[in-house]
Amino acid sequence: KKANDRGGSGTESASHFSSSSRAHASIALRVPSHSGHGSMGGGGGGSVAPSLKIESTEGTSSSRPTATVALITEYARMGSRLDVIEFTEAFAPLAERTRKGKALRSAAWPAADPNGNGLLSLSECDAWVRYALTAESGTKRGEALWKKFRPACARAFQMARGFGAEAEEVVGDDVLGYSVGGTELTSDDYVVKKEFRLFCAYLCLYAKMLDAFDIIDHGYYRQRKEQGQAGSGRDFVGDHDRRIELSEWTDQYPNVASYGFVALANVYDPQKTFREMDADGQGMVLFSEWCNYIEDVEVREKTVIGVLLAAVKAEKKANRNKRKLKAQQQGNKRTTKKSSPQKYGPSEDLQLFLATFEPFSKESNTSQEWRKKEWPSIDANGNGLVSLAEVDRWIKYTLISKHKKAKGEDVWRAFRPCFIRAYDKARDVAPDESVKGAMSATTDDYISKREFRLLLVYLCAYARMLDAFAMIDNGGRAVADEQADRRIELHEWLSGYVKVQQHGFVALGGISDPKSTFKEIDSDEGGMILLGEWCRYLEDAEIKAKTPMGEAFSIAIKARKAKTANAAQTDTAKGNQPLEPVGPTDDVKDFVACLSDLEKEGPEGREAREHEWFGLDANGNGLVSLAEVDRWIKHTLVSKCKRENGERLWRLFRPCFIRAFNKARDVAPDESISGAMSATTDDYISKREFRLLVVYLCAYAK
Incomplete structure (x- = not known):
């Protein structure tokens, strides 16, 4: 222009x-x-x-x-x-x-x-x-x-x-x-x-x-024909998950034919081409495989770009051979001055975090007295139970009081993703009891005084895991580095696994085959390690080795298994025969019926969600918080049922809203938010995650 x-x-x-x-x-x-x-x-x-x-x-x-x-x-x-x-x-x-x-x-x-x-x-x-x-x-x-x-x-x-x-x-x-x-x-x-x-x-x-990769991966708006398809307008194709699947490739490869690459211009058999691109045979094409395939074809066809790429690769190979030859001639001895290698280990922020909380996670009398003194600070309302928000606020206050405001807030923000993991792990330890005056909440939804010590143990353990994860993901930089993408790819792992051997985890010491270890950690075989997979792998290794950290994790796991067994026994307490199934209640049927149109994957479902999204995303920023979801559900139930019944359903199923919200917000890729200090899109629900939010709402309601 x-x-x-x-x-x-x-x-x-x-x-x-x-x-x-x-x-x-x-x-x-x-x-x-x-x-x-x-x-x-x-x-x-x-x-x-x-x-x-x-x-x-x-x-x-x-x-x-x-x-x-x-x-x-x-x-x-x-x-x-x-x-x-x-x-x-x-x-x-x-x-x-x-x-x-x-x-x-x-x-x-x-x-x-x-x-x-x-x-x-x-x-x-x-x-x-x-x-x-x-x-x-x-x-x-x-x-x-x-x-x-x-x-x-x-x-x-x-x-x-x-x-x-x-x-x-x-x-x-x-x-x-x-x-x-x-x-x-x-x-x-x-x-x-x-x-x-x-x-x-x-x-x-x-x-x-x-x-060109993003055009296929991210998708495009395809015009729907008036005949043979329901509705009119445009369908969105693609999901932008940083990988190309066969359906995306076969549907959209003509859109990149004009990009000037020989590999993309002469596609006669798209399925065969896809198999050639998918070098590791995992059923998806990553960006590295995409580039390798295009480069190989350019070199094979001897295009101008191919000649250049081939020359560069040949030059690099020649340089490597020269270096190897020189090393052999010198008897593999280094000719440069020696100096002490860099000592890797916990970051400065992790050391401050551990110095603040780890001494008080012990079972000694001194630590017990400190916890007894600190409990009123975290349990401000004195009900003997603390929520995640109260834990988060107390951690922030404690760090600021010990390390000044700026540094304390930095450390709090850096390790904040591990708070919910420690909280979820610790709240399962004490026996589950109903909470007086609550509709459906129990003590398992909170941290009790008995679980306070284990909360501190888990906070320190998951902080170590997060610090090690970030050291590989961020190339050794701080945990809160905004350039991190919260996932470890193979090349990052191979270049960074040695940096975390001093973090105190059994699974990270003495790794002889890093590629095999990467595959073990990558439990979903997605080609990358997410923080959840990382924590589970380290946790399982500690439990298997019966380390002090593993024993602490075992306490929560055993408690959870015992509660599950007790619940099963309670269900059959009235006799040897299990109770006759009664099916969903009328309340859950009414709740699901109010949202059923939004669950559908076809044109009708998309049109319904498009209409509802404007009511949900009131400020039009493309992201909705838990409060906005809660308000929208209440409005939807009240508008489709009578006001009194709608509000009753909203209160009845409200505990499942946060579970559905937390499950759905992790689906789309995580990105930073312009103008936000530390929040990312993973803290909200995007439009792409709206349908899954509805699916999870109905599932957790049931």
Whole structure:
């Protein structure tokens, strides 16, 4: 649109657009803005100079192929959507082998390498990409582009590192400061300055691959025909779960045929193509498999991009072979200075958290006196029972009182996800009794004074688990790092499992086969480890090893099993024969009937949910809280039943609302919320989760 508004030929407009963005990038990357409108590669009219060869340095190298790095950025623009073009324009100027491109890279490097060690880690690359996009496109737009194309950054990092000439030289521990698994890291594990231009070019290429991936994964609105389908309008196809299933691929592959990749343009047998892409045979295509397949086809067909990719891979392989040969010639001895390796272990925030609560989780007289003194603070209303909200408030108050307001709030916010796990585990220990004056709540819905010590034990245990999880997920950064995606992928596990061996868990010590361990933790075989899977795996290992932590977990498990057995005995207490089934009550039938239309998966159900969503999401932000869900259910029941009966049903089934809410809010991918301090979309129900919320409401009501 910008190009058309300026007028002129398409080539001139493209050149103007690129030059304008180059000026903006100069501001974003802290270098003076260049005047004039230089073109790609120094040629006229925005063309790519054919002399731009693959280089690992700024000099020329006639022995390497003639495929150009700058061509990648031009290729990424062709046939792309606006998001890809805008993303590409932020980094394409840095991929140019011109004086301006070199000046931009020289000025951008200090911003990307803040510690000045000459090496960029994945986290540093990610932070720099985020900074550059927000400076280029504004905070809101830049954040959106960064989040969308973040997987492309990780892929570009993996491809660019190890290409430069320095890859054959071992970088000592005195430079990096630590080793992994006893093996000193080299520049192959980072992006060095001479690989920075290639990294920027790959950012543009993989952004285009990711955009094509998202078109299929995220879906699109398909127009419904008037005949043969109920209703009219548009159907939404796709679920955006960061994986492509066969049904998504076969339904939508024509939409990416025009992206310019040979692998996507010549699809004659979509099912066969899907099987070729699904390298691990898991029935789904991940982004890494998507990129590998496209690259392999480009290389096999010897396209311009394929020639470039093949040359880069060959260069990286040659560098690795040189390094191995050099190590063999030296008798596998390191020639660099030795220094003590980095000591991994609990983070500073975890140490503060444990120092606050762990001493008082003991069974000693001193700890018992402290708990006795603290109980009135947590049980403010003096009823002998505390809710999750009261526990959360007390933890925050305790941390602030011991570590000052700012630090206390940071630690509280960092470990807040583990509070509900500790709470749910501890509230099962004491015998279940009815609560006087409550409709249906029992003591199992709260923490009693008898369960206070175990609550502290579980808080410290799950805080350790969360800290270890975050150390792998965040690349060793703080637990509350907003860049974390709350899932551990295989490459993160392989590079980070050694960092958590000092966290005090049996399952994390002495791992000999990390890939097999990853598969064991990934219980749902989804290709990634979620926090729930992580905690269950560590918990089971502690119980099996009969450690003190495992014994504490066993107390809650045994108590739960005993309550289940007692409940079964109570059901048959009136005789040897079980009671005759009576079926659902009239109340639950009325409740389900009020929501039954919203459960349906067909066009009628979608239309009904579309209509109801506007009443549920009153502020129109696309997210609804538990309070909004509660208010909407009450309104729905009152409007469909008589007022008195509707309010009675609402009160009767109200305890199941929070269970349905907590179950449904974890379905959609977790994302940060613009303008929120720490809240994410996982704290709310999105429109995509609305149908499942209704399903869970009816199930828990029954």
